[in-house]
Amino acid sequence: MRAEALKGHLDGLLLAVLDGRALHGYAVIEALREGSDGAFDLPTGTVYPALRRLERAGLVRSGWSTVAGRRRRTYELTDAGRRALASQRTAWEAFSAAVSALLGRRDPWPATH
Amino acid sequence: MRAEALKGHLDGLLLAVLDGRALHGYAVIEALREGSDGAFDLPTGTVYPALRRLERAGLVRSGWSTVAGRRRRTYELTDAGRRALASQRTAWEAFSAAVSALLGRRDPWPATH
DNA sequence: CGCTATATGTAGCAATACTATCTATGGAAC
DNA sequence: GTTCCATAGATAGTATTGCTACATATAGCG
Numbered sequence: 622m623r624a625e626a627l628k629g630h631l632d633g634l635l636l637a638v639l640d641g642r643a644l645h646g647y648a649v650i651e652a653l654r655e656g657s658d659g660a661f662d663l664p665t666g667t668v669y670p671a672l673r674r675l676e677r678a679g680l681v682r683s684g685w686s687t688v689a690g691r692r693r694r695t696y697e698l699t700d701a702g703r704r705a706l707a708s709q710r711t712a713w714e715a716f717s718a719a720v721s722a723l724l725g726r727r728d729p730w731p732a733t734h
Numbered sequence: 735m736r737a738e739a740l741k742g743h744l745d746g747l748l749l750a751v752l753d754g755r756a757l758h759g760y761a762v763i764e765a766l767r768e769g770s771d772g773a774f775d776l777p778t779g780t781v782y783p784a785l786r787r788l789e790r791a792g793l794v795r796s797g798w799s800t801v802a803g804r805r806r807r808t809y810e811l812t813d814a815g816r817r818a819l820a821s822q823r824t825a826w827e828a829f830s831a832a833v834s835a836l837l838g839r840r841d842p843w844p845a846t847h
Numbered sequence: 848c849g850c851t852a853t854a855t856g857t858a859g860c861a862a863t864a865c866t867a868t869c870t871a872t873g874g875a876a877c
Numbered sequence: 878g879t880t881c882c883a884t885a886g887a888t889a890g891t892a893t894t895g896c897t898a899c900a901t902a903t904a905g906c907g
Contacts, residue, residue: 625862626829628894629738637837647854653836660832667895669856674894690903691854713837716739717830719773723766724750724826738893741863760885780864782887787863803872804885 622660631671632680633709634661636702639681645693646672672696680705735773744784745793746822747774749815752794758806759785785809793818 638644638652646669653661653668675681680702686693698706751757751765763781766774788794793815799806811819 622829623742623825624896625742625894626825628741628863629736630833631895634833634836645854646856656836657832658835660828661836664896665855666857666897666899671895673856689853692902693854710837712736712739713833715773716735717834719770720743720747720826721830722771723747723769723774724823737864741894744864758885759887760883777865778886779866779868779888784864786887802884805871806885 627661630713631663631667632675633706633713635668635671635675636680636698636706636709639696639698639702640706643695643697645686645695647693649696675702740774743826744776744780745788746819746826748781748784748788749793749811749819749822752809752811752815753819756808756810758799758808760806762809788815 634653635649638649638656644652646665649672650663650665650668653663672681672683676683676696679699681696682699683694683696686695747766748762751762751769757765759778759782762785763776763778766776766781785794785796789796789809792812794809795812796807796809799808
């Protein structure tokens with residue numbers, strides 16, 4: 622997976638794994654890995670700053686908790702986050718369809734010139 | 735369409751519209767717009783530098799021609815470009831499947847914690 | 848006591864698409 | 878005939894963003 626492929630799509634994925642449940646950063650990384658069948662195994666340096674970015678944007682809300690002596694910053698969606706997720710899903714459908722239409726064809730173009 | 739969504743995917747799209755035919759930059763822009771049903775209407779400041787980038791990488795080859803008093807720099811795939819296109823298609827399948835798996839579900843996660 | 852998994856975080860880097868701007872020709876509109 | 882649009886190419890500078898590398902710390906296992 623090329624590094625740049627994810628650009629512009631990570632936010633939507635983060636919102637998606639937080640949909641309906643609160644997770645801390647480390648668990649988000651695991652959810653992305655498992656939910657993508659191993660395709661997305663993202664480093665902490667990618668996910669933690671991205672979650673903070675979403676929080677600054679008001680799409681998630683965070684709070685601290687301590688479990689078994691380890692501190693966790695837990696994230697959950699805000700109302701704006703849920704709306705953003707819905708719009709990201711729509712945008713993905715459009716983007717995905719457009720790329721597939723262009724890239725998907727296995728035969729070269731008919732000679733038109 | 736968010737600007738960042740395209741990042742990392744443009745090269746594959748450019749290679750795809752050049753598959754089996756030679757096009758000049760302006761025609762590439764039109765091919766992207768028409769082939770994506772209007773979803774991708776890219777500015778010249780995006781496409782021209784990207785084509786030069788592909789040429790530096792050895793994936794396309796360019797030559798000049800003049801049609802109706804207008805000079806055109808025409809691009810066509812190299813062998814390496816065709817190989818790169820095949821690998822981009824495979825990468826897109828994997829990426830697309832992974833994102834759809836995470837983003838595609840319309841129902842929130844079951845409560846597991 | 849060292850190693851691994853868990854857990855959070857930052858600084859700096861590299862890649863890349865976009866905005867804004869510039870030049871130029873041919874043809875249509877007025 | 879001159880203004881405007883479509884065609885055609887190009888570049889400088891900017892902003893965003895994901896990644897690498899590094900730093901810190903606890904729990905549990907051998």
